[in-house]
Amino acid sequence: MRIATFNVNGIASRLDLLLEWLAESKPDVACLQELKSPDARLPVDAIRRAGYGIVGFGQPSWNGVAILARGREPIETGRGVPGLEADPQSRYIEAVVDGVIIGCLYLPNGNPRPGPKFDYKLRWFESFNDHAKKLFGCGMPVVLAGDYNVVPTDADIYNPASWRNDALLQPESRAAFTQLIGQGWTDAVRACYPDRVPYTFWTYWRNRYQRDAGLRIDHLLLNAEAAPMLLGAGVDRNVRGRPGASDHAPAWIELAIGND
DNA sequence: ATGCCATCAGCATGATGA
Numbered sequence: 563m564r565i566a567t568f569n570v571n572g573i574a575s576r577l578d579l580l581l582e583w584l585a586e587s588k589p590d591v592a593c594l595q596e597l598k599s600p601d602a603r604l605p606v607d608a609i610r611r612a613g614y615g616i617v618g619f620g621q622p623s624w625n626g627v628a629i630l631a632r633g634r635e636p637i638e639t640g641r642g643v644p645g646l647e648a649d650p651q652s653r654y655i656e657a658v659v660d661g662v663i664i665g666c667l668y669l670p671n672g673n674p675r676p677g678p679k680f681d682y683k684l685r686w687f688e689s690f691n692d693h694a695k696k697l698f699g700c701g702m703p704v705v706l707a708g709d710y711n712v713v714p715t716d717a718d719i720y721n722p723a724s725w726r727n728d729a730l731l732q733p734e735s736r737a738a739f740t741q742l743i744g745q746g747w748t749d750a751v752r753a754c755y756p757d758r759v760p761y762t763f764w765t766y767w768r769n770r771y772q773r774d775a776g777l778r779i780d781h782l783l784l785n786a787e788a789a790p791m792l793l794g795a796g797v798d799r800n801v802r803g804r805p806g807a808s809d810h811a812p813a814w815i816e817l818a819i820g821n822d
Numbered sequence: 823a824t825g826c827c828a829t830c831a832g833c834a835t836g837a838t839g840a
Contacts, residue, residue: 623837809840
C-alpha cells in the first residue's frame with residue numbers, strides 16, 4: 563500500500579500535473595495540501611475519472627486539504643483539529659482507508675516571525691500534537707502525512723544559515739515537532755534514508771531546484787502499529803522539475819498492507 | 823534589508839506562501 567503526501571500549490575491550476583503524477587506513481591492513498599479551492603470547485607469528477615475516491619476540505623483562495631484513495635472511498639473520520647473548532651482555515655482532514663487511519667495536515671507556515679502568524683502556528687501545532695497523542699494509542703495503524711512546515715534538523719536543509727530566522731527553522735517549531743516524535747512516531751522517510759534525506763520543497767527563486775537547494779518539510783509519521791509495516795519510502799523529485807510544477811514534490815511510503 | 827516566483831481573486835495589484 564503506497565501512501566503519498568503532495569502539496570499541490572493550487573489544485574485548479576495544476577490538475578493536469580496532479581493527474582499525470584497519479585497515473586505514473588499510482589499511490590493507493592494521496593494526501594493533498596494547499597488546494598486553494600472551495601469545496602464546490604474541487605475537481606472531483608476528474609479525480610473520480612482517474613480512479614480515485616476523495617474526501618476534501620477546501621476553502622476559497624488558501625489552504626485546503628484532501629485525501630484520495632485509489633479504487634476506494636476514504637471514510638472520513640474528522641475535519642479540523644479537535645480543540646480548534648473555530649479555526650477558519652482548512653488544514654486537517656482524517657479518513658480510514660483499508661483499516662489505516664490517514665491524517666492529512668497542512669500546518670501553518672508561521673511567517674513572519676515574531677507575530678500573530680507564528681503564534682497561530684504554535685497554537686495549531688500544540689492542538690495537533692494533543693490529537694496525535696490520542697491517535698497514537700488508538701490501536702489501529704495510523705499515518706500522519708502532510709506539509710508540516712518544519713525543517714526538523716539542519717540535515718533537512720541545504721543551508722540552514724540562510725533560513726535561520728525563518729519560522730520553519732525556529733527552535734519553537736522544531737521543539738513542537740520533536741515533542742510530536744517523542745510520542746513514539748516514526749519519521750518514515752528519515753528511517754529509510756539515515757545518511758542523506760531527500761528534500762521535498764524547493765522555492766521558485768534562483769534555480770533552487772536545479773541546484774538541489776531544498777528543504778525537507780513534508781513528512782509521513784507512523785504510529786507503533788504502522789511502523790513495522792514500513793517497506794520503503796521516497797520522494798518523486800522529478801515532479802518538481804516539470805513546467806508549471808508545484809514548489810513541493812510528492813513524498814511517499816510503502817506499507818505491507820493489502821493485496822496490491 | 824529586500825526581492826526572487828507563484829498562487830488566487832478578479833482584472834491592478836495586494837495577500838499569501840516558505
